[in-house]
Amino acid sequence: MFETTRIVLIENSRSLLSKIRESPILYLIFTGTILFSVFVFAYAFFFFVNIGINLDITLEDIFFTVFFLFLLKSGADIYNNFVKSSSLSYSLSTQVNQKKTIADIFIAVLLIELMIWFSFSLLFLLSLMIFGIDINYPVEYLYFTIGVISSVCLGTAISIFFFSPKRYRIIAPLIFLGFCFQLRQPLYVVLTLPLAIVHATWSIKNSMDSHLFSKRKERIKDKSNIKIRNPIKAFFHRETTVLYRDKLLFSFIFTSISTGLFSGYLFVNGDEILIPEAIRSQIGGFLPSMFMFLGIYVVVMYTSVFPALNLFLNEEKTMWILRHIPVRNENIIFGKVSSLSLCFITAIPFIPYIMIFTGVDKLVFLAFFLVFSYIAGIIVSLPLGVKYVGKKSDIMLLYSVSMILFVFLGIASVVVNLIESTFTYPIIIYVLIILLEIIVLYISIKISSQILSLKYKLNR
Amino acid sequence: MISVNNVTKTYGKIIALKNVSFKFDNSHVIAIMGENGAGKTTLLKLCTGILPFDSGEITVDGYNIINDSIKAREQIGYLPEMPYMYERLTGREFLYYIASLRKVTDAEDRIEEITKMLGINDFLDYEIGSYSKGMKQKISVTSAIMHNPKNLLLDEPVYGLDPLTSRAIQDFIRNKKGSTIIATHSSQLVEQIADIVYVLMRGKVIQTSDVKNLLSKYGSIEEAYFHIKDETNV
Numbered sequence: 001m002f003e004t005t006r007i008v009l010i011e012n013s014r015s016l017l018s019k020i021r022e023s024p025i026l027y028l029i030f031t032g033t034i035l036f037s038v039f040v041f042a043y044a045f046f047f048f049v050n051i052g053i054n055l056d057i058t059l060e061d062i063f064f065t066v067f068f069l070f071l072l073k074s075g076a077d078i079y080n081n082f083v084k085s086s087s088l089s090y091s092l093s094t095q096v097n098q099k100k101t102i103a104d105i106f107i108a109v110l111l112i113e114l115m116i117w118f119s120f121s122l123l124f125l126l127s128l129m130i131f132g133i134d135i136n137y138p139v140e141y142l143y144f145t146i147g148v149i150s151s152v153c154l155g156t157a158i159s160i161f162f163f164s165p166k167r168y169r170i171i172a173p174l175i176f177l178g179f180c181f182q183l184r185q186p187l188y189v190v191l192t193l194p195l196a197i198v199h200a201t202w203s204i205k206n207s208m209d210s211h212l213f214s215k216r217k218e219r220i221k222d223k224s225n226i227k228i229r230n231p232i233k234a235f236f237h238r239e240t241t242v243l244y245r246d247k248l249l250f251s252f253i254f255t256s257i258s259t260g261l262f263s264g265y266l267f268v269n270g271d272e273i274l275i276p277e278a279i280r281s282q283i284g285g286f287l288p289s290m291f292m293f294l295g296i297y298v299v300v301m302y303t304s305v306f307p308a309l310n311l312f313l314n315e316e317k318t319m320w321i322l323r324h325i326p327v328r329n330e331n332i333i334f335g336k337v338s339s340l341s342l343c344f345i346t347a348i349p350f351i352p353y354i355m356i357f358t359g360v361d362k363l364v365f366l367a368f369f370l371v372f373s374y375i376a377g378i379i380v381s382l383p384l385g386v387k388y389v390g391k392k393s394d395i396m397l398l399y400s401v402s403m404i405l406f407v408f409l410g411i412a413s414v415v416v417n418l419i420e421s422t423f424t425y426p427i428i429i430y431v432l433i434i435l436l437e438i439i440v441l442y443i444s445i446k447i448s449s450q451i452l453s454l455k456y457k458l459n460r
Numbered sequence: 461m462i463s464v465n466n467v468t469k470t471y472g473k474i475i476a477l478k479n480v481s482f483k484f485d486n487s488h489v490i491a492i493m494g495e496n497g498a499g500k501t502t503l504l505k506l507c508t509g510i511l512p513f514d515s516g517e518i519t520v521d522g523y524n525i526i527n528d529s530i531k532a533r534e535q536i537g538y539l540p541e542m543p544y545m546y547e548r549l550t551g552r553e554f555l556y557y558i559a560s561l562r563k564v565t566d567a568e569d570r571i572e573e574i575t576k577m578l579g580i581n582d583f584l585d586y587e588i589g590s591y592s593k594g595m596k597q598k599i600s601v602t603s604a605i606m607h608n609p610k611n612l613l614l615d616e617p618v619y620g621l622d623p624l625t626s627r628a629i630q631d632f633i634r635n636k637k638g639s640t641i642i643a644t645h646s647s648q649l650v651e652q653i654a655d656i657v658y659v660l661m662r663g664k665v666i667q668t669s670d671v672k673n674l675l676s677k678y679g680s681i682e683e684a685y686f687h688i689k690d691e692t693n694v
Binding site for chain 2: 226228229230231233234242245317318320323326327
């Protein structure tokens, strides 16, 4: 019973343990970042409770945020452990019913998500307890836990059907999901858990289609733009070709546009939506700039941090190519980083779309802060990606990079606001800052190339 | 010429190679045989600079694989056991990519010539992700030999290939100048093209012999391998 569940859990935990053993100090920092951020959230909660400000963030908002995050995480985990898994063919070829094997994987993913939920939530509750906030809400906690189970069921169904040849099947779980978000009632999600389980069961019943469909080899022909290039250009061309063929560039552009529109809307209406009228005039002023900041942060995470990290994390099975060719590590990194310039172009649509709401006078600030944040994203991500070259990214790494960048950009945005209010022509200061940042980027590339060399030499 | 002096390689607590020394001279085809996990693939990866090692020294045509790694790698062509490549590139794009990195001047002609010899030229404009194992092997072989390397390191070169292509590769190796090192389980391949055979067992060299001598003594390389294994108490 549950052999596959056990194997998936062992595989995941051993992979994490081996990374921790390989870089204990870095993982200590990652753990510290996670603990710190949970503690900061608890403190923010304590702060708002104590000063009596009601930001109109309700339990429902938090419930659906948690629900959405676990929906994404479980969808990604099902994709990695089932839809795209190569090692699965062994267990699928045994006499055990294939649906049982896939159900085992679903249970493994459910256990992983529940473990993450319990660890984070208990840590958060412990922090609240330290601040003296009453945490005696067992029913609400039960609601949240059932919400996590429900989101894993729906995430599984959506992930499986998304990769199915009969993609229309995704409509049913999407309608159910739409109802969950439309009604905004945790109780609705709790009561409809059996329905979510039915969706998961239905998707598992039809899951082999998705596995086989995603494994099917399509003969795709392409004869464009083939020539001998210098090594840096060759790396640039390879990276950008893969980005283009994986259709990632289109998804980047879509994210930039939708984030621009969404944060622009909140820039204009955020005060009204989130802050009670009684105190709007006192504390409402900081929200518009916060939404601009958050918009840029999201775009940069998507178009700079993820591709920059994956430049080297993705070389899992192809490291032999980079290792045996006669090219300096520095050139490899320069070539790969240069491909991020194409990703930057996909971030630009954010500016015109947010300006529909903010007006043209914010153009200089937006352009500067987007460029600044984009380069900062590369500076932070590149050495970490190189450090874990050839290893799959894990949630701790992604979370830590996003937190480091959030803190850094948060401080930077305060400084930029100060510059805006102090200098008449801040554009000169902005140009100087960008030039300085380019020097730091160069140093980051140099350090990354040293890390790539040291990784090889230190084993001696 | 590849020279391996007292090289030790460990994976955690497991000793993959212990104080191994070789000298792979030019104008020789050298076969490395041994059971699974004996250290054959590890040895080739160390010689190409793909893996780091714990102690010892490796030089390729006089260039140290660690300190003069770029110069050393220029002299090498390598075919891995599992030829993983960038699946979203076409075969032609991949070969031009490697040719760019290796600065092959006559890449177009070389690619045309080799892929024709291997019978893969009609499939070069399809994405590698859609290739069969044998087709990937052919692309990988092309990338290993297109720059005419002085030292060729091949890990199971004919595994997964059809008989015609296998014969073409054997002919190529036989006529090639410089040293060729082959890690293989195929005693038939060793008999057909190798001059010298090294037998590895649990990270140690237990036998170095001339293939002709072994054939005259035991009749076949397979028989010779079993005798060597039985005689040695490792």
